[in-house]
Amino acid sequence: MNELDTSLHAIGPEQFVLAFAFLISYPLSLSSFAGLRGRRWAGLGAFAAAAGFAALTDPWMNGVLLLAVAVVGVGLFVAAVWAMSAMLGLVEGRMARTTDVASDADERVVPDSPRAVVARSG
Structure with missing residues (x-):
């Protein structure tokens, strides 16, 4: 866990941009907001941003782990919004x-x- 904390503190601006691109593209690739063609491009963008982020992270396995945590975070956010919408x-x-x-x-x-x-x- 200490290695992951060290990787988080060593993130540069290009990794922030790639992480932001991933966090924008990934939900778009799952939703019907952009249509089928837009979802394909968003999926490709999410994959490219994730691969770039993992490649720039030292060691790369920590980058993959951070992306997995981001995917779980997006899933928890969607579940919370769905639950709130069902309650309302x-x-x-x-x-x-x-x-x-x-x-x-x-x-x-x-x-x-x-x-x-x-x-x-x-």
């Missing part, structure tokens, strides 16, 4: 609500969905 009742980026018009009292209706528009008008 967010559905596909919009606040879900129940309506009195719905036939089933437990059914959730998204406010801008076609069903909600029909329920309000009729």
Whole structure:
């Protein structure tokens, strides 16, 4: 563990840039934000940044270990955001609500969905 701490203190500006590029590209390669072609380019960028970061870290195994910790950190962040969104009742980026018009009292209706528009008008 002391070796990893020494590697962290020896990181230069080029490694910071590569780590930043990895932390930007990796989530983009997993999401549908950029589309299929964008995800492929983001994945390639994440791989290139990770390889460059590991190659510039002395010893390279510490660089790989730091990248693994970064991947776990991104995963924990995504899990925390998902859990918070589930607790708040967010559905596909919009606040879900129940309506009195719905036939089933437990059914959730998204406010801008076609069903909600029909329920309000009729």
